[in-house]
Amino acid sequence: MQKESILRKIFRYILLILIIIVFLGPFLWMVFTSFKPLAETLRLPPTLFPETWVPQNYADAWQSGPFLHYTKNSIIVTLSVVILQLLTIIPAAYAFAKMDFTGRKTLFSSILVTMMIPAQLIFLPVYLMFSKVNLINTYWSLILPWASSAFGIFLLRQRFMQVPDEIIEAAILDNTPTWKIIYKIMLPQARGTVITIALFTFISEWNDYFWPLVMTSNDDVRTLPLGVSMLKSTLDGIQWNTVMAGNVILILPIVIIYLIAQKEIIKAMTYSGIK
Numbered sequence: 001m002q003k004e005s006i007l008r009k010i011f012r013y014i015l016l017i018l019i020i021i022v023f024l025g026p027f028l029w030m031v032f033t034s035f036k037p038l039a040e041t042l043r044l045p046p047t048l049f050p051e052t053w054v055p056q057n058y059a060d061a062w063q064s065g066p067f068l069h070y071t072k073n074s075i076i077v078t079l080s081v082v083i084l085q086l087l088t089i090i091p092a093a094y095a096f097a098k099m100d101f102t103g104r105k106t107l108f109s110s111i112l113v114t115m116m117i118p119a120q121l122i123f124l125p126v127y128l129m130f131s132k133v134n135l136i137n138t139y140w141s142l143i144l145p146w147a148s149s150a151f152g153i154f155l156l157r158q159r160f161m162q163v164p165d166e167i168i169e170a171a172i173l174d175n176t177p178t179w180k181i182i183y184k185i186m187l188p189q190a191r192g193t194v195i196t197i198a199l200f201t202f203i204s205e206w207n208d209y210f211w212p213l214v215m216t217s218n219d220d221v222r223t224l225p226l227g228v229s230m231l232k233s234t235l236d237g238i239q240w241n242t243v244m245a246g247n248v249i250l251i252l253p254i255v256i257i258y259l260i261a262q263k264e265i266i267k268a269m270t271y272s273g274i275k
Contacts, residue, residue: 034058034244041240057245061231064242066219067249070227077142077212077223078205082198088148089156089197094182096153097160098168108157115150123214130215141215142223146205152197159193160186195264203254224250 029048033041034057036050061067095101096108126145127136135141163186171181187194209225216222228246232238258265 030244030247033241034248036241038239038241041244054241057241058249060239061228061242061246061249064231064246065227067224067227069219070222070224073139073221074206074224076139077221078202080139080143081146081205082201084143084147085149085152085201086194086198089152090182090187090194092148092153093156093160094178094186097157098163098165098186111150111153115154119145119211123211127214137216137218137220139221142212142221145211146201149197149201152201155197156190156193159190163189192264192266195261199257199261199265202257206254207250 032048032050035053035055036057037052037054040047040050040052096104122145130136130141135144167185168181171185176184207225208223209229212221212223212226216226228243228250231243231246
């Protein structure tokens, strides 16, 4: 039995190492390639670690276009979407979790159905609608379609439903306003879930390439993913070291925010009860 236990532990460690390699391998390859000279990126067989470290690749990537402008646009669009989603998701989730009204189940089911509709399917009617009101090439065309999230409503509703109804009923008997119940009672219990939703939204919007591509035709409101993709368009061929440096710049804010919020994300995945 002891030998079997040891073998199981060894197998688990090997499996864990393989999983780490699969998930971290491409990321590490990107980071190390971003520090290589171009000749090393084209070498066969390829090498992981650069023989010559070239930090200049990051300066070249940043100076290849209006990256500061792209970054500003990404920050404006991403933060606006996060704020708007939280403003719409929180009251909607509370209504579906703790309020009784006609058609609640039907309406909630219809919201869940929208999760199965990809953005590529709806972009044309949305584009035509925005073009009629002259919103193409504006921040609004990148923000308004994502002002709410069916996934966020579903996830937060599930967390709100774990709060005992007796607490809500007691607050209502004390004539506590609905907004105060949400702010003082519900949100503290669902803090980890709210942070998780905000993080998922941030990642999705920060990395979004398709929607800014179809809704913009110039650099006025284009975001960072489009700027990074343009690094491939050079007369001298694709400078893979510069492209990888641009991708590292793109994902760096996501990594930093994730490291800051990881504890809250872990808490959101478990139910700790009412304190």
